[in-house]
Amino acid sequence: MTFNSLQFLVFFMVVTLWFFRIKNQKGRVLLLLIASCYFYMSFIPEYILILGGTIIIDYIAGLLIEKNEGSARRAWLVVSLIANIGVLAVFKYYNFFIDNIHAGSLFFGKSVTLPMLKIALPIGLSFHTFQAMSYTIEVYRKNQKAEKNFGTYALYVMFYPQLVAGPIERPQNVLPQLKEFRAYDWDNVKEGTSRMLWGFFKKVVIADRLAMIVERTYGHTHESSSLALFAGAVFYSFQIYCDFSGYSDIAIGAAKVMNIKLMENFNQPYLSHTISNFWSRWHISLSSWFRDYLYIPLGGNRRGAFRSKLNILIVFLVSGLWHGANWTFLAWGLMHGLLVILLTWGKKQDTKKKTDLTVLARILFNFVLITFLWIFFRSENIGVAITYIREIFAFHGGSNYIGVSRTELVFSAIIIGILLAREKYRPAHTIKSDAGFYCYAGAMILACYYLGVFSENQFIYFQF
Template sequence: MNFNSIQYFTFFLVVISIYFLLSHKYRWILLLCASYYFYMCWRVEYILLILGSTVVDYFAAIQMGKTTSASKRKIYLFLSLFINIGLLFSFKYFNFFNDSLRGVFNHYNIFYGVPAFNVMLPVGISFYTFQTLSYSIDVYKGEKEPEKHFGIFALYVAFFPQLVAGPIERSTRLLPQFLEKFSFDFVRVVDGCKRILWGLFKKVVIADRLAILVNHVYNSADDFTGIPLIIATYFFTFQIYCDFSGYSDIAIGTSQVMGFKLMENFKSPYLSSSVSEFWKRWHISLSSWFRDYLYIPLGGNRKGKWRWYYNLFIVFIVSGLWHGANWTFIIWGALHGIYLLFTIWTKNIRSKTFSLIGLKENSLALKFLSVFITFNLVAFAWIFFRANSVSDAFFICTNLFTGLNLNTSFNLGTGHVSLLLSALSILFLIFTDTTQLFSKSSIPFKSRRMMYQFVFYNMVIFGILLFGIKVGPKFIYFQF
């Protein structure tokens, strides 16, 4: 059940209506049943994975709460980590490592007989696994009391708006909200609906439209050089942003309608003036997860310069691997790690250069230049994220600027009107993102005059109705 389907909106309306009619006491049952039903719409049997993970983490946390023995607590934490990471490894990474090992063995002509594990990747496994892992670690560290109510804990693991693609919520934030009583608040409901509409617009009008062109070029990358590759790469940069942030907006909006506040996942990331700032604004729930549960435990920047560099790089490699079991994602992560290290190493040189050419520290020109460079670096890295293989990615990188001839006609898999609509919708996105950044509101045009809001949301609604792609691809992050 995709968020951009009639089925989802019917499901949502039914759940919301019953939710507000039900007494607070029984709402968790409704939400849990709805969440399990929502997940089973993809594949019924994979609900067992969520159930298994829920049961293990629930009991591990309860046992950790009961004992004061550090070693016993460690055993329960290890049990939780082993089961969760084991599931994730089996379903997501086993074949990748297995194939890589087979490649090495074959290279040395050694027999390698471990068969592949041919199963479909359970949707959202990386998201809910990380969510439950954070709970176990928080309980182990004593930052969170174990949740005694099994149903509420199960709901925390499977809460449908953020189950399949985040935001990855912390137990300290989300669990207490399930115990709160939310009544129907018109303003909150309207704000939630605005968020859903904007998310839907980003998905069906921008992302799905750009996907047609991007897929056309990237799925047969060898056939193109120069401008089509550049256009497709920039378009993918916006496609993935609109696809994922669109999903997050719908998830946050859906929760907001019911009264729950999920964490923000995006804050106009393409307007960042450095790669480190980009990671504070892109997929915030994941980057903060890595910061809290990997970077800091590794020692962060407290164990000397070289160890700091190492920690940063490792976090980005793992982040790449989290996205997918493929070398393209690892290179994408590594590239971001390199960007960050390069930024650190060249900090002084850059300051000197800027002052030499007369650019002041906080000047608008420098800010604009920084945003421009950061955006292009990020866009370049997306090549590895989107390419079907490492060889495709390298082909694209090496052919981005070959055969640059504006007079050459090229087929981008879509007509002029669609191309124009793509460009206009990107401009509309940049405009909205900029206004959001200045108004510091996650809901577009919330702080503007009523008339502007009316105009904006009319444009959004009719944009969806007139130009939305009816049968578009799934959300990109569902595969992770």
């Protein structure tokens, strides 16, 4: 059940109305738990068993971590981490590992073939395992009390708006909200609905429209002109942003309607002026997860310059691998890490005031840099990515057709302009007057229907 489906719209309506019909928090938690199970099972029903298994292990581990001290405490944390990372290793990385052993053995003149797993990757596996790990780590660090109520803990991991593509939440933020009964609040309903509509707009009007261009350019690399390929790369930057941030908007909005505030995941990332600045604005819940649970435990910047740079590189490599079991994601992560290191090498905090033109130039340069790195993210393999970049720099002619008519191309550019302006100058989703809300909702529904591209495209980040 993707957010941009009729099934979700009906499901959301039923669950939300029922949620407010229930007058006690226990009942609401139960309802949301059942709804979340249905939501998850609508992808591949059997995989609920994997999710259920890790939830039970983490729930017990949390209780035992809190109860014990010393090595036993640490041992239960290790059990929880092994369970979560183990599931990831088997379902997400096993085939990649086996594939590379085979390729490596061929390089040395022998053929080692191990059996591959013929299984589909559970939807949103990396998201909910990371969210589960943040719970046991926080309990271990004594920042969070172990949750006694199994249903509440299960809902923390399974809360359907953010179950399959985040934001990757922290227990300190979500658990207290799941325990507290909150009365119906019309202002939250308006704000949440407005945000959801904006998310739908970003997905169906912008991302899925740009997908037509991107599919064409990536599918016709050799016939397309350098200009068309560059345009395809630029449009992919906006496609992935609108796809993923659109999902986050719908998730945050859906939770808001039910009076639950989820963390922000994006903050105008393409207005960043450095790569490190980009990472403080893009997929914030993942970046902060890696900062808190990997970078700082590795020593952060407290162990000298070399170790600090090495830690940055490790974090970006792991971040690349988190996105997928493919060398393209590793290369993408590695290059981001290297650029962060290189572009901050020996630099001190820049306190000089810059002209608007300088700021704009830096933003543009940074955007182009990020766009070229997205090529690795989008390509099937590294060879394809290198060919794509080489063809851009070949500055050759060829077909300028990029999958859509000229009118649609201009229209795409205009809506990207609208997107950037809206998020820069009117980032909030609060609408005070009811009339204003109804007008906005009506306009957005019409825009989504008439301008939307409905092809049941899944959200890009679902695969992770």
